[in-house]
Structures are given as structure tokens and as C-alpha cells.
Amino acid sequence: MYYKLGSLMRGHAAILWIGALVSVLIALPATAQPPQIERLDREAYRINPTKDSAAPFGVYVPADLDDAIGELKKMLSPALVEDMKTHLEREMVVHHMSLGMWMRNYWALWKGSRLGTYFNNLGITHPDDMSGIVLTSFWRHLNNRPIELEAQIVYYKAYWEEVFRHEKERQRK
16 A cells, blocks of 8 residues: 555656646747856847747748748847857757757647748758758858858758668667
8 A cells, every 4th residue: 555655646746747847848938048058138038939820839930941040030139149140150059959949849840831841842851950950041141151051951861861871780780
């Protein structure tokens, strides 16, 4: 009886913990603040996406990369845009689990949105790669660098080819 009660209590504790985590994640979309950056205050990371009541999550979903860059310029605070611009391109990775996750979820990259379809037609199938291309391209746009979309596509395709090659080798052993 004691063991079953203890197990039941652990189960309830797990449910409460998961509930707390879900409530935090639900609050997450309202801000695009990466936890590892403390350069700007929380308000600087607040986003203001274009509303679209016809879209699955009520926010405008860009049609292509140029449209995504334009939407980011509109929805991000000037302080965040300036912060992104003044750092190195490789540092855009700090936005992967914040703004990148927001894009993957609210632009429905996991669900075959028009932006997801645009990337699928280019041979990019993983939403993480899609948001990575958007973030990299946004940084390059801000810094007047060539976006080099084709080179980014080649990079991600080569990455997955290598992953699949290693997986096949592992399965043969």
C-alpha cells in the first residue's frame, strides 16, 4: 500500500511538473527572449507579429524567404534588430530556441504552411533548417551581405546526407 501511494504521489508530482512546464511554454510565444542573452531587457525581445485571422495561429505566415525577412523587420523591436546586427553571424544561433522556435511553431513550419512548402520545394525539409536559414539570411540582410540561399541549401543537404550515411553504416555493424 505504501509503495502504491508513493508511486501515485510521484505520478501526481510529475503531472504537476509537466503542467508547470506547459504553462511556461504557453507563455513563451509572447516573447522571443533567449535565456542565455542578458544584453537587452525582456521588453526588447517582445515581438509584434502581423495579425492574420485566417492563419492557423492568428499570425501572418510569410510566403517565401524575402517575405520572412520583411516580416521580421516589422515584428522585431528596433533594439533587438540592432543587437542582432552588431553581433557575428554565427551568434544568431542563440535565437534558435527562442525566435527560431516561435517561427517554427507560429509560422507552422511543422505543419506544411506556405513558408514550409516554399522551403520543401527548395529541398529543405526540416523546420530547424528552415528557421536557421531565415535567421542567417536575416543577419546577412541586416549587414548588407549576400544571402547566398543556394549555398545555405547545399550546406543543410550535405549535413543530412552525412547523418543518413553514418546511420546506414551504424546499422550495418
